[in-house]
Amino acid sequence: MTTAIVWFRRDLRLADNPALVAATQGYDRVIPLYIHAPHEEGEWAPGAASRWWLHHSLASLDTGLKHHRGALQVVAASTSAPADGGGSLGALRAAIKATGATAVYFNLLYDPLIRKRDEKVRKALEADGLDVASFNASLWCNPWETSTKEGEPYRVFTPFWRNLRTRIDEQGPLDTPAPLHLGTVPKSDDLDSLALLPTLDWAKGFDEWTPGEEGAQEMLSLFADDAVGHYDTGRDLPARHGTSRLSPHLHFGEISPRQVADRLRAHFARRKNAPDLEPYLRQLGWREFGHHLLWHFPDTPKKNFNKKFDAFRWAKRDAHALRRWKQGKTGIPIVDAGMRELWATGWMHNRVRMLVASLLTKNLRQHWVLGEKWFWDTLVDADLANNAMGWQWVAGSGADASPYFRIFNPVTQSEKFDAEGAYIRRWVPELRDAPGRLVHAPWEDAAFLKRSGYPSPIVDLKSSREDALTAYQKARGAPAGATRE
Structure with missing residues (x-):
């Protein structure tokens, strides 16, 4: 009986899974294997919200495999060097030895560190005489x-x-292969042993999701x-x-x-x-x-895509301002609503993502990497490619980016896209009873602002916008026009 290992990563499904289909077609038995090796992803290992999702997604995949009289095999890779039997390569070699597998099939990932890891694994396994194949899923x-x-x-x-x-x-798409003849790894770990589930209270608010x-x-x-x-x-x-x-x-x-x-x-x-x-x-x-x-351009998660932005003078890191931004206490209602939605649900509406990013990178002039890292830890959809692209787009330093001088006005934006303030009222209960325009700009009535208990704005939107444009003009060495949404 011929055996192939299908190395599951971020392809946690049975339908339209090219690696699984190819392995099933070419081999008598397939071993579905997930290897947990976050240390191989460096600083971009899954954040807290992503780990929560990963746990439940792996459990769901295991349930799906049980319908085919099998189970997901889980192995926690050792952090020792592959040469000493550690990492994904060591875990694969151990599984190959235990099962007699002669092939390893997997679907591609495109993150820089994972690409390098996968290429080393491929070369090593091919040198061991295995059939190794990868696919786009x-x-x-x-x-x-x-x-x-x-x-x-x-x-x-x-x-x-x-x-x-x-x-x-x-x-x-490809159909789920049938029948699936599934095998096991003798020393598979328990999913709970990976300790993916966070202990933070915010995870309780994720019940609207079904990974x-x-x-x-x-x-x-x-x-x-x-x-x-x-x-x-x-x-x-x-x-x-x-x-x-x-x-x-x-x-x-x-x-x-x-x-x-x-x-x-x-x-x-x-x-x-x-x-x-x-x-x-x-x-x-x-x-x-x-x-x-x-x-x-694999450096984009940490470096400006547009190198001209290397000359831009960001403001000194402001721990107090950054903390208020993370906690949704900036005093800017649409921004605070978005940041609180993020904390409660692990997700934020895309329009609001642009607004919270604009406030951080332009009105507060904090470096976009600071926001990128916070999103990485708190988003259930934290994706290295799209997180980096989104933050650089808003900051003005990315490919096909929004010009730096395009500074979103959060008040006019919330009046346009949340006219009745329903989104704000849901996530910022201090403003639930705010009359009319005050739900968008409560500081316009000092008495109401005091009664509500809502904080004053962290920054003056008009003057901070002007300061940002001045900094941009100095970096560019020429005057820049300005647009306002």
Whole structure:
């Protein structure tokens, strides 16, 4: 009987899993193996919110495998060097020795440290005489498969999307392979032994999420039945569920872009008044663009993509201001609502993500890396490619970025996208009874502000905007215009 190990990572599903399909087709028995080795990811090991999701996603995958008379094999890798039997390579070699496997199949990840680790593992196992194969399970196209006419990586989204858009319509998902003949590893660890679940109280508020393949499909069904029909406008309104909320499911590979697009097309195939799916597919394209950038420019999680920003003078790190920002106590209602939503649910509406990032990097002039790291620890959808791209986009230092002089005005933004203040009232109870415009700018009535117990603004929006523009002009060496939203 021939045996292959399928090395699960962030592809925690059975359907549309190319590594699992290929292993099943080529070998008599498949061993589904998850190796826990966060030390191999350096400073970008999963944050607290991601670990919570990972625990439940692994449990869900194990449940799915039990329906096929098997179970997920879990191994906690030793932190010792691979040469001493440690790390992912050591864990794989031990599993190979124990099971007699002659192949290791896995789906690709694109984070810089993981790429280097995987290449070393591949070379070592091939030198051991094993059949090693890797597949694309998380993107429409591998990052190196899309380039400009000159063969260069894209730096602007729109031409990237035009290229990618021509490639995706014919990509259908793979079915769950059946039958699955599953094997075991003699010394598999217990999932609880990985100690992924945090002890912080905020994890109790995550009950609105259902990690796992089944939860991803349920979330997609909800989106198809309602929000996708008005996605182009509804996605900007934080008080309603106008987005797909699939980002954590996509990050952990519980669902793929191929599955999402295929399911939406099938859902509306016979309807006369089917909604336009392009605005949503385009957002999935932005996710793909983030991975394209990370592959070609692996320093982007820590360094400015636009090197001209290396001359920009950020303000001195302000621990007090940073703490108020993290706690949702800046005195800017829409920002505080977003930061409190993040703490309570591990997620934040995308429009609000831009506003909280703009306040931190422009009005407070704190370096974007500080915000990036906080999001990394608190988001259930923390994704290295898209987290870095998003923060650099707002800060003005990234690819196809919002110009630095485009400074979001949080008051006009909340008046536009949360006109009745429903989102603010939900997450900032001090302002639940605020009349009219005061829900957006409570400092305009000093008596009300005092009664509410809500803090005064951490910064004057107008003067801090001017200070940011001055700093930007000095860095650029030339006057810069300004826009205001």
